[in-house]
Amino acid sequence: MFDVNKIRADFPILTRKIHGHNLVYFDSGATSQKPEAVIEAMNRYYRETNANIHRGVYEMSVESTQLVDDTRRNVAKFVGGESEEIIFTKNTTESINLVAYSWGDENIRSGDAVVITKLEHHSNMIPWQELCRRKGAELRVVDVNENGELVENGEEKILDGKEILVKTGGWRNLLDSDVKMVAFTGQSNVLGTVTAVSEIVRMVKKLSPQSLILIDGAQMVPHMKTNVRSLDIDFLAFSGHKMCGPTGVGVLWGKREILNKMKPFLFGGDMIGEVNLSSATWAELPSKFEAGTPDIAGIIGLGEAIKYLWGIGMDEIRNHEKELTEYALEKMKQLEKENLIINYGPEKNRGGVLSFNVKGVHAHDTAQILNNFGIAVRSGQHCAAPLVINFGVSAMVRATFYLYNTREEIDYFIDKIREVPKVFA
């Protein structure tokens, strides 16, 4: 039974006051809050276990190694992969860079194409832009419609960027035999658009069968059950800190046979097999991609976060967010009818994200005025400048929900949006 009040009691920060008001935290899309169990697991590690992993034969090092291995197994189970296919990185951005450099530099040539979409966060855009520029490859960007949904058939356009050819259009305009990588988000961080991953994957397999597929799961894995095998993808990148874990740990899942063929990304300790003064061989997966001491406490925290999410249930979390979003969208539409705000984003297949502007008020001003009422929302371009500009504005306000948010918070938020224009009246 999903009991939001019980869940809220697990998150110590939610009792905080901001400017004398109860905190209303609507920025989980940027980073989620952390339950006591996660904070406590990391504290316990530093107080009782702290020792470097691998090689150590003494008790604490063995325990540390065990805790990291346990987490790797649980992360693998969480997304439906194998333990050795889970690579710990710093965040989603690093996970995608790993693929763009390690796989991209070996496999993308002049004349090839990489397909991304207009929904992408800069983290799933710039690494590919730069790869294409390095290799003289073409960057193809799938358009969005006025609701922020990816278009299947669109108008093909060519933009001549700096040392890079960029083509835009619908999926069917852009997928062909030149495409070697299709990288797209499972859910837009700006508009909440949940992309039809399975359908798109089927289309890619048909029209660009030679291409690999990477999913940016930063906004997807924390909010819905994700299984890499049933999605039939090649890479999945996501961040621990958006799913109740600490900052500093990200994950790259990749298919074993592809990871095995890839060169290491970073070189140094722990990622080697045999070493002499002129060369080295590489360790097996996943160590090959994990040079240096990782964020051990962070990994342990992520492990605890996964256990916490399992305890609540991913389907229950998704349902709760769906209900909240439908409830909020209804109220936001009413504000739009009253000519107070403009809403952005899709009506259907939407995650817990509201994007809007108060009419005549800049997004930063709206966010700051809401902050004075204890409401934490984000404003700006949300690391997705081309998408925001696509809607004819320079910035948007964004409110994002997670398992601990409530209808009462939404009521309060709607009420306070009404206060915003009054400041400038």
Added chain:
Amino acid sequence: MSEYREIIIDHFKNPRNQGEIIDADKVIDETNSSCGDLIKIFVKLLNGKIMDIKWQGVGCAISTAGASMLSEKVVGMNKSDLESFGESGVVKMLGGEINAGRMKCATLAYRGLLKVFD
């Protein structure tokens, strides 16, 4: 609403020195990458001093008021005057309370103006 004092709302609603100078000696574009705000500043110079200033752009209340108020302060300033005015001068000018998250808004015009003397 400590950030939205009357004077800021006044300059936001009635910005001073908005416009352009056709025969400007310097034209500077400055942007705030976190929100896409941009400002274009036109300046007439004489003996290294700002003689006239006009500006155009879109932005939030803080950046708009920052540009408007600054444009009333800088005529007659040379490079070192402007440098010693400083970002702290901008904060003081806006009433002394700008949180760290809004500093880029508050100093947008100021950062642009510094480039006049590059």
